[in-house]
Each structure stands twice: as C-alpha cells, then as structure tokens.
Amino acid sequence: MYDFVIIGGGIIGLNIARAIKERRPDARMVLIEKEEDVARHSSGRNSGVLHAGFYYTADSLKARFTREGNARLRNFCEERRLRINRCAKVVVAQNEEEIRGLEELKRRGDLNGVELEWLDADELARRYPEAKTCRKALFSPTTATIDPVEMTREFRKLIEEMGVEVRTGTSYLSRGGRGEIITSHGGIAYHKLVNAAGLYADKIARDFGFAKRYVIIPFKGIYLKDKQNLAGIRTNIYPVPNLANPFLGVHYTLAVGGESKIGPTAIPAFWRENYRGLENFNGSEFCQILFYEGRLFLTNAFGFRDLACSEVRKYVKSYFLKLAGRLTNNLNHTGFQEWSIPGIRAQLLDIKTLELVQDFVVEGDEISTHVLNAVSPAMTSSMPFAEWVVESRGVTG
Secondary structure, X not given: OEEEEEEOOOHHHHHHHHXXXXXXXXXXXXXXXXXXXXXXXXXXXXXXXXXXXXXXXXOOHHHHHXXXXXXXXXXXXXXXXXXXXXXXXXXXXXXXXXXXXXXXXXXXXXXXXXOOEEEEHHHHHHHOOOEOOOOEEEXXXXXXXXXXXXXXXXXXHHHHXXXXXXXXXXXXXXXXXXXXXXXXXXXXXEEEEEXXXXXXXXXXXXXXXXXXXXXXXXXXXXXXXXXXXXXXXXXXEEEOOOOOOOOOOOEEEEOOOOOEXXXXXXXXXXXXXXXXXXXXXXXXXXXXXXXXXXXXXXXXXXHHHHHHXXXXXXXXXXXXXXXXXXXXXXXXXXXXXXXXXXXXXXXXXXXXXOEEOOOOEEEEOOOEEEEEEOOOOHHHHHHXXXXXXXXXXXXXX
16 A cells, blocks of 8 residues: 555656655655656656746746746756756847736746846847847846756656655556546555646546546647757757747757757647657547537637648748747758657646636545646656645545
C-alpha cells in the first residue's frame, strides 16, 4: 500500500512528487510513467523557454505562478549545474494596431509584477539589429531558455534522491476498486492519487467521475532549426499574439545549445500522439477528436477554422519563413533547414462553450486529484504550481 501514487512522468507529475515529499518526507510514494523514460512527450518536446509571465491576466493561475516559477527554475539550473541561456526576449509590433497589443502586454506585466522595459525602434536596433518593430518593442530580461529534457530528467533524479519510487514502462489501464488502480504491471493500492498524465489526463479523470465537461484536443507543434545559428539571432524574438487564443504565434527562439529555431506551428492533430503519419494511430481517439474539431470548424469557434487553415499552410517552408521574416531585418534564413521533432500540446476544450481553456484546471476530491489543463507556461510554472496543487487540494491531508 502506497500513501501516494502519481500518474505521469512529465515536469508537473515530477514536481508534484517533490512537493508531496517535502511535506511528507516519510510518505511511501510511487510515480508511474508509461514510457521507458520521462520527458517523452510535452515536457521534452517544447521550446525550452522560461517565460517571464506578462501574457496572462492578473486573475489567472498562470499569472500567479509564472514569475515565481521563472526565478525558481533559473535558480534550480544554477544549483544543479544545468545549462541555461539567459538570452532575454523582445516582443515586436508590425504596425500601429499591434502597438495596442504591446501596451496590453505591458499593462498585464505591470499587474503581475514582471520586469519589462520599453525599447524604442532606435534602441532596439542598437541592442538587437536583427529585430524589426514599428516604433517600439517590449524587452523581457528574465526570459531564458533551457534544455527541457535535461531539466525534466534532473527532477526525476531529485525525487529519486528524496526516496520516491519511479516506475517507467508502466501504463495506467483502469481504476480498480476504491484505492486501487490497474496498470500494465499489476495493481497498485494507494491512499491518494494524483493524475498528471498530460495528453491522457481527461480520460483517466473520467474513470474517477471528473472532466465531465472537458476533452483534450491535441495541437501539433514543430520548429524549423538553424543548428549553427547562421542567422545570428541573439535573443528570442516574438510577435504580438492574438490574446483570444492560447498560441503565441511564429517566433524566433535561441536554444541553450546555440541553435536558433523558428516556430512553432499549432496544427490541429487527429489523435493524441499524432506525431508523424499514422504512427500511434488510435481509432477511438480519432473519432472523438474529429467530432469536436468538426464542430469547431463548422462554427469557427474562437476562430478555429481560420486558425486551422493558416496553420496547415505552415508546412510550406517558404510561407513559414515569410511569417517569421516579418519580425526581422533581412535575416539570413539559409541555415533554417531541419525540422524539429514534433510536439503535441494537450489543450483542454470546454465541450459546452466550445472554447479552449486558457488557464490551468484541476479537479478532484479527498481520494484523487486531476491536473486537466497544464499547457504553456506549465514548465516555467511547474514548481509553484505543483505546490499549489498539493496544498489547495489537500493532497497531503
């Protein structure tokens, strides 16, 4: 009998294990992960950006945890000697209309206590001549990049040092009796369960009577890489996002290894692990997701039809580079030749309102807790968010 069982070896599940163990050091705990190692999905297939926290409205959980999470992960990298690129970020505007978007981001940043600086076009040109803006840009000094796989594996190492048992290659199959789950390696009895299964969090939650109004819709993200950074990017360069949806638009990212990237896409996928071709095809998932994506397409809820059509065009490399090129001054794009491994964003959809849920969502009772929506900036927010899950849901009693 375990005191706690955690499903999911991503950055959130690992940090929830850490948070529980810090509060209950003598607790007997097991974390199960269906893959042979951690970071095989969203936690290892993201941009690696530590966000500063100025995109989110002040009343959101994302605003509450991102600024603190950014600082704590930067410290974690120093303490554990992980690579980090303190390359900052600029958000640029293409026209006067987008200036208003920049001003809204600055307003949100001020409310959230995030360090931001206005740069006029001349100052931007002096600091980052590769970036282009209309009149002014926002400078975020605390934005950084890390290796997400390296960081996630380090959290696994940390919790194992704390005494947490980690079982990889162990899949959740079903709920057994009260206080038991059935896995691919037999039953596990527990007092409390935390579901941080990412792409499958909603399916598992429904076994426990939760996620009744939600379903996860997958979106595929890929980057175009310049492995030697022939483009000469020196900072992350982002556009003004459409704040009506949770995607930040095509941008330039400077990775810890020195490579630069353009992306990501946000292409609607047709099953949860729809990375390449028919790989991992799941018929029941295909039917369910196609049903909801069909409704979104027909109604054009939150501009889904327009988003889907524009995202599919990004498979054309010349169009992808043209979108990115609007943010820069005659940048050398010849080095952008290789596509990254695809990632899948597990985006929660409210099936009653047909809206993509913008904030973190957690449901549960005294026996089980379910992290249903942990999309970007979940990695950045992972340390304080996990602690909030444990404390606000009474996980440790």
